[in-house]
Amino acid sequence: MFPLQVTIIGCGGDLLQLLRLELSVHAARIESEFLGVESAIASLRAAAEQPVAAGATTRQSKNKPEVTAPEIPRRLFIVHVDSDQELPAIKRLSSFFPGNPILVLMEASGDSSIPIQAMRMGASQIVTLPMQADDFKLALDCIANQFAAPVANQVIAVAGVTGGCGATTLAINIAFEIAQAHSNLRVVLAELSLQVGKLPLYLNVEPRYTTHDLIKDIHRIDLYFMQQALTPIVERFSILAGPYHSVSPLVVPSADVLLLIECLRQLADVVVLDVPCTYDAIYFDTLAAADQVVLVGEQKVPSIRSLQMVNGSLGDKPHHLLLNRYDPNLPGFGTDRLKAMLHVDELLTVASDYAAVSSAVNQGLPLRLKEPRSRVLADISQLAMTLIPAEGSAETVRKGSSVFGGMMRALGIKK
Numbered sequence: 001m002f003p004l005q006v007t008i009i010g011c012g013g014d015l016l017q018l019l020r021l022e023l024s025v026h027a028a029r030i031e032s033e034f035l036g037v038e039s040a041i042a043s044l045r046a047a048a049e050q051p052v053a054a055g056a057t058t059r060q061s062k063n064k065p066e067v068t069a070p071e072i073p074r075r076l077f078i079v080h081v082d083s084d085q086e087l088p089a090i091k092r093l094s095s096f097f098p099g100n101p102i103l104v105l106m107e108a109s110g111d112s113s114i115p116i117q118a119m120r121m122g123a124s125q126i127v128t129l130p131m132q133a134d135d136f137k138l139a140l141d142c143i144a145n146q147f148a149a150p151v152a153n154q155v156i157a158v159a160g161v162t163g164g165c166g167a168t169t170l171a172i173n174i175a176f177e178i179a180q181a182h183s184n185l186r187v188v189l190a191e192l193s194l195q196v197g198k199l200p201l202y203l204n205v206e207p208r209y210t211t212h213d214l215i216k217d218i219h220r221i222d223l224y225f226m227q228q229a230l231t232p233i234v235e236r237f238s239i240l241a242g243p244y245h246s247v248s249p250l251v252v253p254s255a256d257v258l259l260l261i262e263c264l265r266q267l268a269d270v271v272v273l274d275v276p277c278t279y280d281a282i283y284f285d286t287l288a289a290a291d292q293v294v295l296v297g298e299q300k301v302p303s304i305r306s307l308q309m310v311n312g313s314l315g316d317k318p319h320h321l322l323l324n325r326y327d328p329n330l331p332g333f334g335t336d337r338l339k340a341m342l343h344v345d346e347l348l349t350v351a352s353d354y355a356a357v358s359s360a361v362n363q364g365l366p367l368r369l370k371e372p373r374s375r376v377l378a379d380i381s382q383l384a385m386t387l388i389p390a391e392g393s394a395e396t397v398r399k400g401s402s403v404f405g406g407m408m409r410a411l412g413i414k415k
Contacts, residue, residue, distance in 0.1 A: 002028035002076075003144055003184075003269070004101070007044070009034045009093075010080040011105070015129070019078065019105075022136050025224040027186065027267050031075060037089040040077075041096050076143060080105040084114045087121045094122025101143045105129055153265055156387055157290035159275035159283070160297075161306035166324040167296040168198045168274050169357060170350065170380065174294070175272035176366040177384035179237040185388070188230060188268040190240040192257065192286060193276045194250045197242025204364020205239070207231040211260070212243040218256045218263075226263055240264065254285040261289055270388060284313060292387055293319035299326065299333035308342055322383070325352040348386075350379040 006028050011019055016033075023030060034040035077093060081104060090102060101124035106114075108128040115126050124146070125139040158174060160167035168191075175189040191199045191211060200207055209229035214221060230238040264271045275286050287293050287310075295310055297303040307321055321342065326349035328334065339347045356374035360367045367377040 002026045002140060004074055004076040004147065005029050005031040006076045006078060007032050007034070007040060008078050009037055009040050011078070015080065015105070015131070018131060021224065022131070022133060024227065025133075025222065026137065026140055027227060028076075028140070037079065037093050041093065045096065074147065075100055076147075077102045078105065079103070081118075082107075084109075084111075084117060087114075087117055090118060090121040090123055101125070101147045103127060103139055103143065105131065153269070154292065154388060155261060155265055155271045155273065155290045156292045156294065157273045157275050157287050158294045158296065159273075159287060159310070160277040161295055161310050162297065162300075162303045163277050165277075165296050165298050165303060166357075167277070168202065169361065170294070170296055170322075170324060171272055171274040172199070172202055173367050173377070173380045174384050174387065175270075176233075176237060176368060177381050178270055178272070178388050179234070180368065181381075181384060181390065182269075182388065183236075185269040186236045186238075186267075187270045187272065188238050188240060188264055189272045189274065190261075190264055191242040191274045192282070193242035193274070194252065195243065197244040199239050199241040199274070200244040202361055202364065203233060203239065203366075205231055205233070205241075207239070207241045207244075210241050210243045212250055214240070215252050215256055215260055216250060218259050223263060223266060227267055230267070238268075252282075254281045257282050258285060258289050261286070287314060287319075288317065291318065293317060294383070294387070295319060295321050296324050297322070298324055299330050299338075304333075304338060304341065311342060311344070320346070320348055320383075320386070322348040322350060324350050325354075326350060327352055348379075348383060350383070351375040 002023070006023060008016070008019060008030060011033070012035075020030065032040075032043070034043065075097075077097070077100060079090060079093065079102060081087060081090070090104060094100075094102060102122055103125045104118050104123040105127050106118070106129065118126055124143055127136050127139050156174070158167050158171040171189060175187050179185065179187040189199070191197050194212060194215070197210060199205075207229075208231070214226060214229055230240055232238045261271065261273065273286060273290065275283060277283070293314060295307055295314075297307040311319070311321060321344055323335070323338070326335075335347050335349060339345065353371075353374050353376040356367065356371035356376055360370040363370050367374055367380065371377065
């Protein structure tokens with residue numbers, strides 16, 4: 001997902017329609033559209049001044065409270081100019097909104113000095129008309145790298161190490177908690193099951209498309225179609241479900257599944273993968289491709305042994321071992337003893353609350369919408385914060401360096 005809201009200026013007709021389409025492909029949110037630079041400046045300045053009374057913060061001084069204006073969100077301006085005579089308007093826009101990138105659309109010219117003039121006036125990127133999709137994408141990617149630093153492009157794999165350990169329920173609620181805790185992030189939950197999907201049943205939806213539909217044509221579909229294939233659940237939270245009707249088994253190479261994951265990475269800030277416990281090449285290749293992994297097991301001997309095996313295969317990959325439905329009173333399966341057996345310093349747990357989880361599943365809702373007081377939700381919420389920390393925390397700063405690696409992978413660039 002493109003990390004900045006977009007304001008379009010001076011575009012109309014076919015150009016505006018094409019621009020809207022290309023922005024939708026990259027999941028860029030159009031904030032507003034204006035006919036000219038002056039009307040944009042006037043409207044945006046007025047909008048920024050209006051919330052001061054309601055949205056401003058106050059800081060107490062010795063004599064009276066001091067009002068500070070609310071933070072103005074950073075945006076990308078896309079401006080169409082007909083000729084070099086309109087370039088001074090770019091400088092005016094830049095002076096009113098410093099620190100906001102400006103992408104200029106202009107006709108190709110034989111005068112090589114005109115693009116340089118546009119840069120001097122404040123343009124961050126220039127795309128010549130007629131607009132080419134690849135050129136426009138490169139310009140957006142460059143702006144995203146230069147002007148945004150979210151904890152974006154994170155792929156989190158939630159994988160059970162034995163069947164029936166509750167990984168799907170955890171994946172649903174982890175993804176939902178991340179979306180609720182971060183108002184600026186778009187989250188996609190993708191079910192990688194190629195035969196029997198559970199998300200439609202657990203969330204009471206009937207998706208039009210599934211992973212089966214996308215993977216079988218993965219080399220022919222584009223990002224626009226893939227975005228339309230996502231099923232929205234609530235604002236900023238969508239799913240890509242596994243096949244939930246009777247379908248023929250689909251045999252695909254790991255490379256096609258990894259390509260699907262990289263495409264999803266471009267459509268969302270955070271992608272949570274529900275990885276079925278298959279122990280095949282796709283299972284281990286998916287875990288290797290993710291930025292973070294949550295291995296889900298239970299307090300059972302086969303599950304602990306499987307945790308030990310899969311844990312050993314991940315090497316230095318950032319990952320968490322988690323015991324679902326944890327009972328602290330179960331003899332011989334306390335966390336201290338299990339940490340020693342698994343040779344790990346950390347072992348996360350999610351409490352057992354069968355009634356709350358069953359109630360949420362039967363209603364087709366995440367726990368927060370059905371059982372907000374469940375002790376299970378408290379544990380999952382803490383886990384979600386560990387995976388994607390709140391902005392400004394030390395953990396967020398540490399993880400920020402992995403963003404560019406994710407972008408490079410999405411572009412097919414090797415370090």
